[in-house]
Amino acid sequence: MAFAQRSVSAGASPSSDPIKVMVVDDAVVIRGLLTRWLGEDKGLKVVGSHRNGKLAVEDIEKSNPDVVVLDIEMPEMDGMTALPLMLAKKRDLVVIMASTLTRRNAEISLKALSLGAADYVPKPESNSEVTTSIDFRRELIEKVKALGARAIRMRGPARTMRAETRAGKSSQPVKPVSARPTTDTRASFRGAAQPAAAAAPKFQTRPYSSVRPRILAIGSSTGGPQALQDVMKEVGTAMNDVPVVITQHMPPTFTSILAEHMGKAALRPAKEGEDGEVLKPGTIYVAPGGKHMILEKDAGAVKVRLTDDPPVNFCKPAVDPLFDSVAKAYGSAVLSVILTGMGHDGADGVKTIASGGGSVITQDEATSVVWGMPGAAAQTGVCCEILPLNQIGPKIARVLKGNTR
Structure with a gap:
């Protein structure tokens, strides 16, 4: 079916380069498992693995990941503390929160979305459940690939514009980039602040119902x-x-x-x-x-x-x-x-x-x-x-x- 093909291509990487991923989780078993799962996918490359948010923040610029899978509860620096610090170092970074299914973690995960996280993935309650959960593995890899690929695609036009500016092809001054992610930055990733694409493909449409909705x-x-x-x-x-x-x-x-x-x-x-x-x-x-x-x-x-x-x-x-x-x-x-x-x-x-x-x-x-x-x-x-x-x-x-x- 055409729409199935489209949905697959929408999550594919536009180049042969793999999507770079960092895993941050204080549980050594989980950290190792996620690293192995992600590393086994040819479209992904694990560039960092850390036990707390502090080490991850310090490594962002060196490892330069496209996507970070970030645990919420960790010693020394938890995920919510690390989130804004990571985004400050790399504005187009995709952060996927990972948390177990408690009410507190659910509330934190949804709050993280409003602060710049791209999505979340719920972890099973125990290490043994994580190890055997086919659905968790599938959802994690699908989200990393889809969100990472979109971030890379969005980065392309910005790079071209910066290159043209350096080459003297643009007379417009380049605005300085704030070190702290703003609401506009988060909206830009979600697309809320963007106009409809001028070259968007045309699709067949039909009139609205003449009956008022109930x-x-x-x-x-x-x-x-x-x-x-x-x-x-x-x-x-x-x-x-x-x-x-x-x-x-x-x-x-x-x-x-x-x-x-x-x-x-x-x-x-x-x-x-x-x-x-x-x-x-x-x-x-x-x-x-x-x-x-x-x-x-x-x-x-x-x-x-x-x-x-x-x-x-x-x-x-x-x-x-x-x-x-x-x-x-x-x-x-x-x-x-x-x-x-x-x-x-x-x-x-x-x-x-x-x-x-x-x-x-x-x-x-x-x-x-x-x-x-x-x-x-x-x-x-x-x-x-x-x-x-x-x-x-x-x-x-x-x-x-x-x-x-």
């Missing part, structure tokens, strides 16, 4: 927590008359905290979905980690159903089951959105929504951390618009009020 459904993955927060801030009171259902690829514990963040961003009630509860307008429902969330019509009401079915697209929760059920329950009165994420989860779901007459918005490539899920959705040809992140929230607000222009 539900907003959103799917997201890598880069999603920050993107969701940006969108929810903009939608705000426009969701007063409709429920909002969200599937973000996240493990248990993380999703409950994500729901809290969504509520604060939108200033609306937000919670994990509970089996059997009736959807209420103005409330945000987040699919709980480890369960698929679907909707079901029952005696005139629409209820949440949680299922323990196998993973879909390697994900649980997954977007496709939610979107399929939303289309069945609401027909042409659906507004759906696909935000940044790896893979192609949601692509089949948006086709189901479109076939029922509903509307689809997807995030553009320039503003996506990883253009896997939104790229796959765009290539289906059923989206109404493909928009940069900073335009999605305002557009949702207008569509929910009946204005599709």
